[in-house]
Amino acid sequence: MIGVVTRSLTAVDSRCSIARGLEILGQKWTLLIVREAFKGRTRFAEFRERLGIAPDVLADRLNALVENGILERRAYREAGEREREEYVLTDAGRDLAPVLVAIRDWGDEHRPTGFGPAALPVEAATGASVRMAFLTDDGREVQARDVGLVRGPGAERF
Amino acid sequence: MIGVVTRSLTAVDSRCSIARGLEILGQKWTLLIVREAFKGRTRFAEFRERLGIAPDVLADRLNALVENGILERRAYREAGEREREEYVLTDAGRDLAPVLVAIRDWGDEHRPTGFGPAALPVEAATGASVRMAFLTDDGREVQARDVGLVRGPGAERF
DNA sequence: GGTACTGAGTAGGTTCGGCCAACCTAGCAC
């Protein structure tokens, strides 16, 4: 197996949720694998074919995603085949939808393809199209560009 | 200068806004630099001190961020000092707030620090705290976990 | 029992990107 996730966080970052999230999500290929999982891919060969990723790197990323609770291995068997394992999103994995949608929205606006969006966010149960928004506590919507970050309770320094 | 951004996209990904966004954002350090920019850092030494990043890599990432329109170089001069350049977020850079907030929310929920969130999203103008949400066209809120992705008009295949 | 086939990886060698320490440079102060 190639490298386990060993990215060390500096003291100042150990409390930052963004840094901690990026420890896994920031690795090359990770979010593209998750994107494929959202599209319904579950098997090694499917990920490999869609992404053109080297098999050793894919095996490493899938292990990391399983270890971090984003994917889970599940046994399956097709008729006349031996038992194999596939990779499906866990709840924590499905909770990554906002990350993918946020990146999609940004890429769509600032690096347009000229073909329109390749993926659309929907409510899974009904298929109703949804969009990402920011809301104040009293339900008023705020434009993304007007959102900033301020120091929170867990910050050691800011 | 070390490597320009040369990540090649496979044909299947060239139309995907997620892949196109990740081409820049997916590089190591990029989003952490943007996070620091949101916190108000502007100078090489500030980024370097906060992130503990190697200077050559920082120079490369700052160049890439400027080339991609996320940061812009701006001249400034302090009393008794020579003119220098600092890096400030552009509109496209501020539009990355949803990406940071989405990662923050996920990290906060699934990789908690025990200290609470280190950064909080607010409306910049008023300081009012905001949260990220998904809305249907008729204004109903949908939980993040219930959001999926479907093929959009720009998809070559899905 | 032997051979072939398939999905899911593993292994070896090369290349690329990140890391670190050291060095460079422009302008200001003295």
Added chain:
DNA sequence: GTGCTAGGTTGGCCGAACCTACTCAGTACC
């Protein structure tokens, strides 16, 4: 001139990614 400082650049090292080829387990067919 010498020194100081912010903002980088350069060179060497090393781990991670890449590519190709190979293995391994179980099934199918003969």
